[in-house]
Amino acid sequence: MDQQELRALEHRCIQEEAPECTAACPLHVDGRAFVGHVADGQWSEAWKVLRRTMPFPGILGRICDAPCRLRCKRGERGDPIQIGALERTCVGTPPPPVRIQPLPRKGKGVAVVGAGLSGLTAAWDLARKGYSVQIFETGVRLGDGLRARFGDRLNEAATTEELDRLMGLDVAVEVAAGVEAPGFLEACRSDFDAVFVSLDGVLGRRWAVDRDGAGEIAVAPGSQATGTLGVFAGSRPAADGPSPVWQAAEGRWGATSIDRFLQKVSPTAGREKDGPYRTRLFTSLEGVEPLPAVAAADPRAGYSAGEAVAEAGRCLRCECLECVKVCAYLERFGAYPRKYAREIYNNESIVMGVHQANKLVNSCSLCGLCERVCPEAFAVQDLCLASRRSMVRRGKMPPSAHEFALQDMRFSLGDRFHLVRHAPGRAESVRAFFPGCQLCASSPDTVVRVYDHLTASFPTGTGLMLGCCGAPAFWAGQEAVFGEVCGRILEDWERLGRPELILACATCYRVFSQQLPQIPTTSLWQLLAAGDLPAGAAGEGIGPVAVHDPCTTRPFPGIQEAVRRLLSRLEVPVEELPLGRDRTECCGFGGLMQNVNPDLAREVAGRRARVSDLDYLAYCAMCRDSLAAVGKRALHLLDLLFPPPAGADLAERPRPGYSQRLENRERLRRTLLKRIWNEEAFTMQPHDAIRLVVAPEVREVLERRRILDEDLKRVIHEAETSGNRLVHPRSGRHKAVFRAYRTAVWVDYTPSPEGFVIHGAYSHRMEVVGGPRK
Amino acid sequence: MKVETVRPEDLEWMCRKCDRPLEPGTVTVSYMGNEFTAELPVCPGCGFVLVSEAVALGKMAEVEQILEDK
Numbered sequence: 001m002d003q004q005e006l007r008a009l010e011h012r013c014i015q016e017e018a019p020e021c022t023a024a025c026p027l028h029v030d031g032r033a034f035v036g037h038v039a040d041g042q043w044s045e046a047w048k049v050l051r052r053t054m055p056f057p058g059i060l061g062r063i064c065d066a067p068c069r070l071r072c073k074r075g076e077r078g079d080p081i082q083i084g085a086l087e088r089t090c091v092g093t094p095p096p097p098v099r100i101q102p103l104p105r106k107g108k109g110v111a112v113v114g115a116g117l118s119g120l121t122a123a124w125d126l127a128r129k130g131y132s133v134q135i136f137e138t139g140v141r142l143g144d145g146l147r148a149r150f151g152d153r154l155n156e157a158a159t160t161e162e163l164d165r166l167m168g169l170d171v172a173v174e175v176a177a178g179v180e181a182p183g184f185l186e187a188c189r190s191d192f193d194a195v196f197v198s199l200d201g202v203l204g205r206r207w208a209v210d211r212d213g214a215g216e217i218a219v220a221p222g223s224q225a226t227g228t229l230g231v232f233a234g235s236r237p238a239a240d241g242p243s244p245v246w247q248a249a250e251g252r253w254g255a256t257s258i259d260r261f262l263q264k265v266s267p268t269a270g271r272e273k274d275g276p277y278r279t280r281l282f283t284s285l286e287g288v289e290p291l292p293a294v295a296a297a298d299p300r301a302g303y304s305a306g307e308a309v310a311e312a313g314r315c316l317r318c319e320c321l322e323c324v325k326v327c328a329y330l331e332r333f334g335a336y337p338r339k340y341a342r343e344i345y346n347n348e349s350i351v352m353g354v355h356q357a358n359k360l361v362n363s364c365s366l367c368g369l370c371e372r373v374c375p376e377a378f379a380v381q382d383l384c385l386a387s388r389r390s391m392v393r394r395g396k397m398p399p400s401a402h403e404f405a406l407q408d409m410r411f412s413l414g415d416r417f418h419l420v421r422h423a424p425g426r427a428e429s430v431r432a433f434f435p436g437c438q439l440c441a442s443s444p445d446t447v448v449r450v451y452d453h454l455t456a457s458f459p460t461g462t463g464l465m466l467g468c469c470g471a472p473a474f475w476a477g478q479e480a481v482f483g484e485v486c487g488r489i490l491e492d493w494e495r496l497g498r499p500e501l502i503l504a505c506a507t508c509y510r511v512f513s514q515q516l517p518q519i520p521t522t523s524l525w526q527l528l529a530a531g532d533l534p535a536g537a538a539g540e541g542i543g544p545v546a547v548h549d550p551c552t553t554r555p556f557p558g559i560q561e562a563v564r565r566l567l568s569r570l571e572v573p574v575e576e577l578p579l580g581r582d583r584t585e586c587c588g589f590g591g592l593m594q595n596v597n598p599d600l601a602r603e604v605a606g607r608r609a610r611v612s613d614l615d616y617l618a619y620c621a622m623c624r625d626s627l628a629a630v631g632k633r634a635l636h637l638l639d640l641l642f643p644p645p646a647g648a649d650l651a652e653r654p655r656p657g658y659s660q661r662l663e664n665r666e667r668l669r670r671t672l673l674k675r676i677w678n679e680e681a682f683t684m685q686p687h688d689a690i691r692l693v694v695a696p697e698v699r700e701v702l703e704r705r706r707i708l709d710e711d712l713k714r715v716i717h718e719a720e721t722s723g724n725r726l727v728h729p730r731s732g733r734h735k736a737v738f739r740a741y742r743t744a745v746w747v748d749y750t751p752s753p754e755g756f757v758i759h760g761a762y763s764h765r766m767e768v769v770g771g772p773r774k
Numbered sequence: 775m776k777v778e779t780v781r782p783e784d785l786e787w788m789c790r791k792c793d794r795p796l797e798p799g800t801v802t803v804s805y806m807g808n809e810f811t812a813e814l815p816v817c818p819g820c821g822f823v824l825v826s827e828a829v830a831l832g833k834m835a836e837v838e839q840i841l842e843d844k
Binding site for chain 2: 725727737
């Protein structure tokens with residue numbers, strides 16, 4: 001990712017776009033922040049927000065016509081927030097102290113002719129930018145025009161205070177100035193470096209300057225330029241009543257134009273958002289109940305402080321966060337995609353130092369719900385996967401991040417699980433069943449029943465492919481490894497005579513569809529939905545259930561539909577979860593989240609589990625097991641289609657542990673080989689004869705530490721045959737270590753007649769390379 | 775980096791092969807191309823080094839994490 005790609009990516013996340021009120025305000029007052037402070041009763045903070053962008057809040061805050069109201073999102077659910085009224089209440093509270101720090105003097109002078117709101121604003125902005133400003137006021141004191149126009153809506157003390165603050169800058173005023181004299185403008189033009197004319201304060205009928213069709217001085221909207229070089233103006237107030245905020249804004253734009261004119265820089269560059277503009281911020285109104293505006297007890301006096309706080313409390317505090325609302329992962333890291341894109345970019349760019357965002361990159365489930373719900377289709381999963389790949393290529397992927405899952409994948413591809421066979425007695429396969437690794441790991445007996453059914457369903461029989469689709473390598477960003485897996489799958493598929501593969505796992509289906517499109521596939525669910533129900537299928541007394549679609553089916557509505565058709569034929573009542581089908585949530589397994597960030601994965605599964613009290617019906621073994629692991633009653637669709645002979649409560653079935661999952665796969669292969677092909681599996685390893693005694697609480701620790709029975713057996717076998725071990729004379733315990741792959745596993749055990757009693761085990765990756773130095 | 779990592783109870787273990795109790799010793803440990811010395815219980819006979827659970831899951835895990843994110 002280069003800087004430009006980063007910018008493009010950041011632009012797609014609209015969370016930092018302005019809310020409607022700010023975008024609608026000609027001055028871009030941060031209405032959301034202002035109203036937020038009011039709602040919190042933080043009047044000083046509210047004042048400061050006004051001061052940041054609003055000239056003379058003590059004046060303008062009392063007369064602002066609040067055009068923001070027309071675009072307020074709250075207005076789509078009740079009345080818009082009465083920001084104008086809130087401004088008046090705010091500026092009626094004691095103002096916090098303020099210190100104005102103008103920029104260094106620029107040594108240039110600007111005349112401001114007339115002291116309407118546009119003229120005063122131009123004077124204020126220019127003086128703060130370091131210009132010497134000379135105001136020509138037609139009245140007998142500064143601000144008389146304003147006082148005359150807005151009368152008792154203003155507060156004399158506040159008006160004086162604001163104007164005194166202006167006079168505290170490099171500003172001089174000539175009162176009772178004869179500005180309407182025919183040569184006045186030309187004189188100003190020659191005496192000053194630039195001129196701003198406040199047409200809401202003077203007429204200028206007799207000046208020689210370009211005029212429009214109606215005879216008014218022609219002013220270009222936005223730049224506020226007149227036909228005379230160096231002369232800018234705020235236009236005459238519209239006949240249907242003056243818009244004070246608009247006049248002030250014209251003063252501001254004029255001041256900007258004068259500054260650029262005098263600095264000899266582009267008059268227009270970067271000013272697209274000078275006036276009201278369209279914002280891209282999306283704010284969902286889902287679940288927002290309509291609310292009317294708070295009514296002031298005394299409408300003439302406006303809101304009391306309490307009334308203002310209540311009115312401000314109706315503000316929706318517009319923001320997008322559509323993705324963060326539906327994703328515990330995005331929420332966990334405390335920000336939103338725009339920020340994450342920057343963090344991930346920095347993570348990639350640093351040469352020395354700590355890669356702060358590794359966990360962020362590796363924790364994403366890659367489920368793609370963010371992209372689905374984002375108004376701009378921001379795909380965090382693409383960003384994370386690309387970054388993982390880059391980390392792997394650069395040798396910067398933390399070795400521990402995905403190793404356990406990759407090890408598990410290697411097991412599935414190895415000769416203790418991998419199996420490729422035609423249907424018995426057949427020399428070719430028209431179709432073959434590819435149940436996937438985790439269904440076999442979770443529910444091997446069910447796989448046998450499904451395979452029996454598929455074998456019987458087709459006169460030409462059904463071949464079998466046991467293995468792994470490579471998803472763990474794909475998710476881990478291990479492109480080379482994934483490529484190898486794909487190569488092996490293609491080889492197996494060729495060996496079977498290029499059959500159509502029947503896939504039981506949504507992740508396999510997605511990997512095959514997107515990465516191995518040359519292999520024809522069908523999902524088991526679509527296949528079953530198209531034929532007769534399996535003989536033993538039983539949905540009686542089941543349900544209602546809530547269907548949990550695996551996140552990997554998001555792009556495949558046909559599969560989701562087939563599952564519902566099957567449930568309907570089983571007469572199982574179904575309720576849809578609020579986030580289902582193409583908006584379904586990940587169970588916490590996807591993207592190897594469970595490996596990298598087990599706490600987060602548990603939270604994700606827990607959140608999903610709590611959405612409905614109903615039993616869940618999943619059709620991915622990992623989804624079912626992840627939900628079961630957080631205590632959710634969950635069924636697999638195959639539990640109904642191919643129920644086991646005994647009537648156990650399958651929804652209560654716990655998630656088989658990691659060791660069990662290995663054993664299940666190996667046993668499944670052995671069972672199928674024996675039963676269907678009448679072959680013995682010869683995969684005994686030297687440590688297989690070792691028997692372990694593991695108490696449940698020890699088992700729990702082993703699971704959490706992802707230490708397999710196989711690891712324990714290997715350590716004990718090694719220790720018992722070599723004699724390399726420690727003994728603890730007092731307790732009689734043994735302690736031994738064996739380093740396999742990149743991990744050293746330590747086991748505390750005691751030999752007993754029943755087997756080796758395991759007291760505990762732990763692992764580390766650091767290697768002891770040098771013996772003791774004497 | 776020096777890791778102080780020998781607790782009295784670690785020295786209660788005996789090397790089965792040499793039939794000698796462990797003693798504190800300075801050993802070299804390495805991860806991802808970085809080498810450190812650490813004080814760990816060692817068999818004075820054969821040099822068998824004990825990494826206790828407290829060390830493996832504490833200091834060592836911490837250093838592994840830091841090095842992985844380097």
